[in-house]
Amino acid sequence: MRCPFCGxxxxxxxxSRPTDDYSAIRRRRACPGxxxxxxxxxxxxxxxxxxxxxxxxxxxxxREKIARSMQIALSKRPVDSDQIxxxxxxxxxxxxxxxxxxxxxxxxGSLVMNALIELDIVGYIRYxxxxxxxxxxxxxxAFVEELKSLHPGKQPKIAAE
Numbered sequence: 001m002r003c004p005f006c007g008x009x010x011x012x013x014x015x016s017r018p019t020d021d022y023s024a025i026r027r028r029r030a031c032p033g034x035x036x037x038x039x040x041x042x043x044x045x046x047x048x049x050x051x052x053x054x055x056x057x058x059x060x061x062x063r064e065k066i067a068r069s070m071q072i073a074l075s076k077r078p079v080d081s082d083q084i085x086x087x088x089x090x091x092x093x094x095x096x097x098x099x100x101x102x103x104x105x106x107x108x109g110s111l112v113m114n115a116l117i118e119l120d121i122v123g124y125i126r127y128x129x130x131x132x133x134x135x136x137x138x139x140x141x142a143f144v145e146e147l148k149s150l151h152p153g154k155q156p157k158i159a160a161e
Contacts, residue, residue, distance in 0.1 A: 001029060001040055008033035020082065023089040049095055052104045061103070063092055066112060070119075073127040077120045087115040117151065 001011045008031050015028040025042040049061035067088045074084060091111045095103055109131050116124040125144065134140045 003031035003033060003036055004038055005036035006031060006034040011038075019085075021086050021089060023086075023093075048101065050102045051108065052102050054105070058102070061095070061108075063088060066091055066108070069127065070112065070116065070123070073116060074120055074123040077123050079120050079123065083119060087119060091115055121147075121151075 002009050003011055010033075011029040011031050013027050014030050014037070017026055018024070019026055019041070023043065027040045027042065028037065029040060030037050043063075050058050051061050052058060067084060070084050070088065071081075091108070094111055095108065098107075113124065113128060113131065116127050125147070128134075128143060129140060132139070132143065134143070
């Protein structure tokens with residue numbers, strides 16, 4: 001593994017252990033060249049997945065894109081990075097269990113929406129505003145009203161001032 005600090009192509013594994021949900025192996029590494037320490041994660045990948053975008057465009061699936069979009073939707077919300085990582089792992093497992101090598105981006109988006117509504121309603125609404133491409137305030141209002149009727153127990157938590 002290449003050192004991210006000095007570029008040395010050799011590093012030593014100092015410690016290995018599974019993550020909390022056993023979906024990856026966490027390895028602490030040290031670089032003999034500069035002495036820098038860093039962490040890597042090793043994950044199982046059952047198959048290569050290709051994402052079918054609009055306009056018949058195809059691109060390789062990237063787990064990090066899901067994690068990044070969820071982190072943006074959940075920024076400044078009471079959800080920690082471990083919860084996001086577990087949700088992303090669950091989404092990836094669902095995608096791999098579909099058995100399809102090519103998966104529409106819309107399917108991935110709906111799985112992310114399902115995970116977000118369980119984590120945080122505000123994050124869900126933030127993600128939906130981009131995913132559903134709200135163009136005017138009425139689109140947002142209609143979505144929130146639909147949300148209230150379909151998920152009455154999922155109201156945003158407002159912190160006490």
